[in-house]
Amino acid sequence: MENSAMPINWYPGHMAKTKRLLSDQIRKVDLILELCDARLPHSSRNPEINRLAGGKKRIVLLNKADLADPAETAKWLKVIRASGTDAFAINSTMLKTKEIIQLIQKSTKDAVDRALARGVRKTVKVMVLGVPNVGKSTLINALRGKGIARTGDRPGVTKSNQWIRISPYLELLDTPGMLWPRLDDQQAAKRLCYIGSVKDDVTDLYLLSLSLLEEMMETCPDRVMDRFHVNDPSLRGQELIDAVCRGRGWLLKGGECDYDRASRVILDEFRGGKLGRITLEKAPEQGKDVNEKPAGTGQNDEGEAAAPGRGSKSTEEVNP
Numbered sequence: 669m670e671n672s673a674m675p676i677n678w679y680p681g682h683m684a685k686t687k688r689l690l691s692d693q694i695r696k697v698d699l700i701l702e703l704c705d706a707r708l709p710h711s712s713r714n715p716e717i718n719r720l721a722g723g724k725k726r727i728v729l730l731n732k733a734d735l736a737d738p739a740e741t742a743k744w745l746k747v748i749r750a751s752g753t754d755a756f757a758i759n760s761t762m763l764k765t766k767e768i769i770q771l772i773q774k775s776t777k778d779a780v781d782r783a784l785a786r787g788v789r790k791t792v793k794v795m796v797l798g799v800p801n802v803g804k805s806t807l808i809n810a811l812r813g814k815g816i817a818r819t820g821d822r823p824g825v826t827k828s829n830q831w832i833r834i835s836p837y838l839e840l841l842d843t844p845g846m847l848w849p850r851l852d853d854q855q856a857a858k859r860l861c862y863i864g865s866v867k868d869d870v871t872d873l874y875l876l877s878l879s880l881l882e883e884m885m886e887t888c889p890d891r892v893m894d895r896f897h898v899n900d901p902s903l904r905g906q907e908l909i910d911a912v913c914r915g916r917g918w919l920l921k922g923g924e925c926d927y928d929r930a931s932r933v934i935l936d937e938f939r940g941g942k943l944g945r946i947t948l949e950k951a952p953e954q955g956k957d958v959n960e961k962p963a964g965t966g967q968n969d970e971g972e973a974a975a976p977g978r979g980s981k982s983t984e985e986v987n988p
């Protein structure tokens with residue numbers, strides 16, 4: 669599909685204000701949990717986070733790993749870790765909260781120990797950041813658990829930017845930081861539509877579902893052919909969606925293809941994992957992740973020296 673056929677204008681205004689708000693929030697935390705979608709580990713990350721995050725510590729969480737190809741997820745984790753940023757795969761709907769808390773504690777141990785050496789028992793502050801629909805609220809709610817008090821529930825404490833106390837010395841900002849989807853890259857924008865990060869009503873569903881079908885015919889043709897009863901792996905364009913309609917019996921009274929129905933169901937089934945665990949973006953060669961500095965520079969994005977030992981985790985998945 670020609671990208672020009674489906675222009676996506678996700679973010680017309682308010683960009684500067686959003687960035688300012690995010691910078692303010694980030695300044696208050698010790699650690700950022702950067703959520704991205706394990707099916708699109710490139711497109712669902714926003715490179716601006718590098719600048720916005722300043723020198724803050726960050727853990728990348730490949731969420732919805734239950735919907736992604738585990739072998740690809742493992743490769744992506746390696747690439748991100750090789751660049752000096754901790755990364756783990758999770759499923760926020762079945763979160764092993766304790767393990768995430770341990771990750772946070774491990775990642776912030778240096779700062780806590782430094783404070784302790786000065787006689788201060790530091791409260792670690794954490795925020796969750798990511799593009800829409802990536803699972804930020806689900807993660808926050810899971811970490812919040814039942815019966816955990818908001819620090820802002822005390823009288824006289826402001827209601828906005830409330831902190832949730834996770835453990836005696838760990839607090840989570842209760843509102844996620846919203847990153848905008850990539851604006852510069854129509855391919856990424858289109859893929860973000862597949863996962864519902866950009867609203868369906870700004871795109872043409874027929875073109876979107878056809879584009880998704882075509883991408884899946886490249887990455888996992890067998891899944892498409894099985895699920896939609898298509899026999900010819902060389903089909904593309906309208907011939908492909910026509911074959912899908914006929915395969916699944918999505919036909920109107922005169923026998924014409926019911927494209928409206930096909931478009932909705934193709935997207936729904938992909939989003940719901942009905943075609944199996946699919947990663948649409950292959951991991952680049954080691955050290956080539958455009959969101960990160962190449963491995964071995966010893967520096968993070970802000971030119972700050974990377975802590976020794978970071979990026980050498982052996983755990984592949986926390987709980988996809």
Ligand code: GDP
Nearest residue numbers: 731732758759760761800801802803804805806
């Ligand atoms: P937010 O916009 O980033 O806050 O995203 P939400 O937390 O509202 O999640 C968007 C949708 O993704 C919801 O339907 C969640 O149930 C679902 N979701 C979140 N995390 C996961 C996950 O790890 N796996 C799966 N399969 N679904 C998830």
